[in-house]
Amino acid sequence: MDFFKKIFGYFFRNELTIRHKLVNVILGTAFLVQFPSLIMGIIVRTSTMGIITQIVMIFFIALVLYFTNKYPDSSIPPMIIVGVANLLVFPYMYFVCGGYSSGIVIWILFGSIFTWLLVDTKPAIVITIIIFGLINGCLFIEKMYPQFVARLYTRNDEIMDTSLSFLFVTLIFGVIFKYQTAAYEKQAKTLRANDDALRNLNEDLEEANLRLATASEAKSSFLANMSHEIRTPINAVLGMDEMILRECRDKQILEYANDIDSAGHQLLSLVNDILDFSKIESGKMELHPVEYELFSVMYDCYNMILMRARRKDLTFTVANDPELPAFLFGDEVRIRQVIMNLLTNAVKYTKDGSVTLSFGFENIDEDNINLIISVKDTGIGISEDNQKSLFDSFTRLDENMHRNIEGTGLGLSITKKFTDMMGGTIDVESELYKGSTFTVTIPQKIAGREAIGKFDEKLNHKRVTVPEDRDITAAPAEKFTAPHARILVVDDVKMNLNVVRLLLKKTNVQTDLAASGDECLKYTLMKRYDIILMDHMMPIMDGIEAFHRIREQADGLNTDTPVVALTANALVGAQEMYLAEGFASYLSKPVKGSDLEDCLLKLLPEDKIVWEDNGNEDKA
Ligand code: ADP
Numbered sequence: 334m335d336f337f338k339k340i341f342g343y344f345f346r347n348e349l350t351i352r353h354k355l356v357n358v359i360l361g362t363a364f365l366v367q368f369p370s371l372i373m374g375i376i377v378r379t380s381t382m383g384i385i386t387q388i389v390m391i392f393f394i395a396l397v398l399y400f401t402n403k404y405p406d407s408s409i410p411p412m413i414i415v416g417v418a419n420l421l422v423f424p425y426m427y428f429v430c431g432g433y434s435s436g437i438v439i440w441i442l443f444g445s446i447f448t449w450l451l452v453d454t455k456p457a458i459v460i461t462i463i464i465f466g467l468i469n470g471c472l473f474i475e476k477m478y479p480q481f482v483a484r485l486y487t488r489n490d491e492i493m494d495t496s497l498s499f500l501f502v503t504l505i506f507g508v509i510f511k512y513q514t515a516a517y518e519k520q521a522k523t524l525r526a527n528d529d530a531l532r533n534l535n536e537d538l539e540e541a542n543l544r545l546a547t548a549s550e551a552k553s554s555f556l557a558n559m560s561h562e563i564r565t566p567i568n569a570v571l572g573m574d575e576m577i578l579r580e581c582r583d584k585q586i587l588e589y590a591n592d593i594d595s596a597g598h599q600l601l602s603l604v605n606d607i608l609d610f611s612k613i614e615s616g617k618m619e620l621h622p623v624e625y626e627l628f629s630v631m632y633d634c635y636n637m638i639l640m641r642a643r644r645k646d647l648t649f650t651v652a653n654d655p656e657l658p659a660f661l662f663g664d665e666v667r668i669r670q671v672i673m674n675l676l677t678n679a680v681k682y683t684k685d686g687s688v689t690l691s692f693g694f695e696n697i698d699e700d701n702i703n704l705i706i707s708v709k710d711t712g713i714g715i716s717e718d719n720q721k722s723l724f725d726s727f728t729r730l731d732e733n734m735h736r737n738i739e740g741t742g743l744g745l746s747i748t749k750k751f752t753d754m755m756g757g758t759i760d761v762e763s764e765l766y767k768g769s770t771f772t773v774t775i776p777q778k779i780a781g782r783e784a785i786g787k788f789d790e791k792l793n794h795k796r797v798t799v800p801e802d803r804d805i806t807a808a809p810a811e812k813f814t815a816p817h818a819r820i821l822v823v824d825d826v827k828m829n830l831n832v833v834r835l836l837l838k839k840t841n842v843q844t845d846l847a848a849s850g851d852e853c854l855k856y857t858l859m860k861r862y863d864i865i866l867m868d869h870m871m872p873i874m875d876g877i878e879a880f881h882r883i884r885e886q887a888d889g890l891n892t893d894t895p896v897v898a899l900t901a902n903a904l905v906g907a908q909e910m911y912l913a914e915g916f917a918s919y920l921s922k923p924v925k926g927s928d929l930e931d932c933l934l935k936l937l938p939e940d941k942i943v944w945e946d947n948g949n950e951d952k953a
Pocket of ligand 1: 679743745
């Protein structure tokens with residue numbers, strides 16, 4: 334029993350195709366049928382040649398069966414079976430086993446039908462045509478030369494041969510078709526089961542997707558809220574701290590205030606990084622290409638990093654190709670962010686020596702260049718192994734070595750994502766303990782062909798004087814007053830109202846403070862303002878609604894007053910959103926005194942600005 338099970342298992346193993354299993358069924362059945370057929374041949378006294386042929390057939394079938402299963406992927410065995418049986422064996426048997434009065438015609442029919450089961454359509458057509466030619470040839474020869482055909486001995490033998498041939502062929506086809514139908518049904522059942530399983534899996538996936546999308550949306554809105562919630566208190570902390578830095582003369586307290594200032598800004602950049610990162614992750618980060626002046630990017634980066642470099646006694650230089658086009662078209666904000674991330678790292682990870690920021694370019698075509706920015710430092714460097722995971726999110730290398738250096742491991746991953754989004758590349762060359770050079774290449778459109786010139790010379794021209802002990806971005810020098818200007822500040826957080834009022838104190842502007850949208854609308858009915866500074870997220874009536882209500886206010890005195898969004902909503906795209914609503918400008922919290930003053934300078938009527946140096950003389 335075991336022996337038969339083994340044989341069955343071998344000929345019908347799972348990896349065989351249905352067609353291959355069919356070949357096994359045909360060959361197996363043909364092999365087994367040969368034995369009773371041989372006995373029948375002896376009974377009906379077939380010619381000796383007929384009997385020898387049948388014995389040869391048994392060996393031939395066994396051989397083909399063996400090779401078919403040894404090389405299951407080959408299409409040659411079915412072709413050999415079909416070719417040999419139809420083109421050699423059956424025509425030969427026609428002449429030695431009794432001609433058209435015997436059962437051989439039924440076997441020839443069998444041969445041509447199973448050709449269609451075993452081989453592809455094209456060879457099957459060719460073989461059928463050949464068989465048709467051959468059988469007609471055999472019939473013709475028998476008619477013309479009956480002596481070439483070895484006939485069976487009696488009419489009874491012929492009838493019996495035909496009858497038994499019919500029985501065997503029917504049996505063989507019966508088995509084949511039954512097997513084939515069963516195999517296809519089994520396969521269809523498996524397919525149906527797989528289909529059901531796939532459908533279920535699909536439904537599960539769709540459900541999971543929906544849950545993920547909801548979770549991701551919840552995450553985004555949580556981040557937006559968190560950004561707002563964190564920025565609001567930082568606004569108060571940094572604003573009040575700025576007042577201490579401005580007004581206090583006690584050296585010790587100034588030192589404390591300086592520390593608060595630097596920790597506050599650090600916290601702010603952390604919130605910004607996390608927001609950027611989650612925006613990129615959710616695919617909501619978009620580029621906002623604009624025309625910009627390259628020198629102002631260089632100048633601002635220079636200014637922002639110079640004090641940090643000085644504090645660590647590092648030499649900081651900016652070098653550039655003077656032939657660079659002065660005006661470019663691209664996402665200036667992201668480019669600044671990329672440069673600042675690299676520069677901050679360079680200063681952070683360099684103990685002594687220098688940091689160099691260089692700008693070069695290569696022409697792509699008439700209208701486009703590759704802007705090449707490189708940041709080189711003489712710092713601790715990055716080992717070759719670590720360079721591979723450098724741009725992965727949340728990766729901080731050699732935590733032990735850097736444990737005193739603040740960081741989240743997000744900066745470079747964001748930098749790389751921004752560069753990718755802009756169609757650029759970022760590379761690093763670094764040697765441990767010697768230093769690193771990060772090179773970013775970003776394609777930019779040329780907005781103006783004029784050459785930028787040498788950064789150093791332009792810088793001297795600007796005559797920048799950087800105070801030795803304070804970051805020039807931290808405390809603005811108040812250069813003007815505007816005692817006749819009237820400003821309305823709207824914010825639901827009392828502390829924020831105070832911060833703005835105090836930051837504007839020295840400009841002598843008249844400030845009214847409104848703690849809600851409703852209160853704001855009362856003020857705008859009573860007084861004409863030069864500027865309204867409006868918070869966005871306020872209970873009951875938010876800043877955008879209040880803004881539109883001011884515009885539509887019947888008898889309102891401020892229907893055309895510039896309204897500035899002063900909000901903690903610092904998500905990417907916020908500025909565009911406020912400008913599109915009709916706001917005159919946008920300031921994000923925590924706001925700096927210098928930003929507020931710049932805003933006044935931009936929006937106040939010129940006759941209300943009084944320059945300190947020139948007495949009452951207008952700047953214009
Ligand atoms: P982090 O907030 O930790 O600075 P980044 O993504 O900016 O995160 O950098 C990832 C890691 O790459 C850092 O923790 C640091 O180990 C390494 N790294 C980045 N820039 C430099 C550099 N200029 N010199 C040496 N190591 C650097």
